[in-house]
Amino acid sequence: MSRALRVGGMVPLTTLDYPGMLACVLFCQGCAWRCRYCHNPGLIPPRASTEVDWRRVLLFLQRRRDLLDAVVFSGGEPTLQEGLPAAMDEVRAMGFHIGLHSAGIKPGGFAHALRHADWVGFDVKALAEDCQSITQVRGSGAANWRSLDALLASGVEYECRTTVHWHLIDPSRLLLLAQRLQALGVQRFAVQMVRTASMLDTQLPSAPLQAALPELWGRLRELFPAFVLRG
Numbered sequence: 001m002s003r004a005l006r007v008g009g010m011v012p013l014t015t016l017d018y019p020g021m022l023a024c025v026l027f028c029q030g031c032a033w034r035c036r037y038c039h040n041p042g043l044i045p046p047r048a049s050t051e052v053d054w055r056r057v058l059l060f061l062q063r064r065r066d067l068l069d070a071v072v073f074s075g076g077e078p079t080l081q082e083g084l085p086a087a088m089d090e091v092r093a094m095g096f097h098i099g100l101h102s103a104g105i106k107p108g109g110f111a112h113a114l115r116h117a118d119w120v121g122f123d124v125k126a127l128a129e130d131c132q133s134i135t136q137v138r139g140s141g142a143a144n145w146r147s148l149d150a151l152l153a154s155g156v157e158y159e160c161r162t163t164v165h166w167h168l169i170d171p172s173r174l175l176l177l178a179q180r181l182q183a184l185g186v187q188r189f190a191v192q193m194v195r196t197a198s199m200l201d202t203q204l205p206s207a208p209l210q211a212a213l214p215e216l217w218g219r220l221r222e223l224f225p226a227f228v229l230r231g
């Protein structure tokens, strides 16, 4: 049973979180990393007062069966919850496509969840050697990139995405990151400029360091069959 899935909030309808699909997003509660730019720090603790009972989530989805194509399990970090694969199967049985947003924090849990997903939005934090300066957790780079390997080996549809705050990653490191992704065979890559309205680390500046970088974006477009710049 998947009743233990802790959902900290939901967006009933979005066209942005699963390409080509009308989707509902479930924000799973809890995360083991502490990304300095995390824009939803309320999802980091394992429990929260905003949690929506799983049975209520299922009732909501029952009523939306003919209106939605997909359900995206996002976070927080959904793959930390043991109940995730069963919850994904329960939702799939209702006729929905299954999306997963993850940074692959625990490679074992991520690999397990991967088998239950139709599409993954995979959060590549930074080059493995740079990850800790963002996540504030030792070993996060190795975990992030091991999960990326599992994703690419799985054949599951995906998009790799990296959130950019120019105080945490500079353009030369972003280019090197993109080149490493390309060398691994990544086909779809998105750069998402950070949302500064709410960040875990309130000392991080909200103003960008860099102005427009057309040359960098041009080089990234050359590296991937599909490249997107957001924000």
Ligand code: SF4
Pocket: 031, 032, 033, 034, 035, 037, 038, 039, 040, 043, 044, 075, 076, 077, 103
């Ligand atoms: S941005 Fe980082 S800290 Fe926030 S939920 Fe995602 S992985 Fe966790």
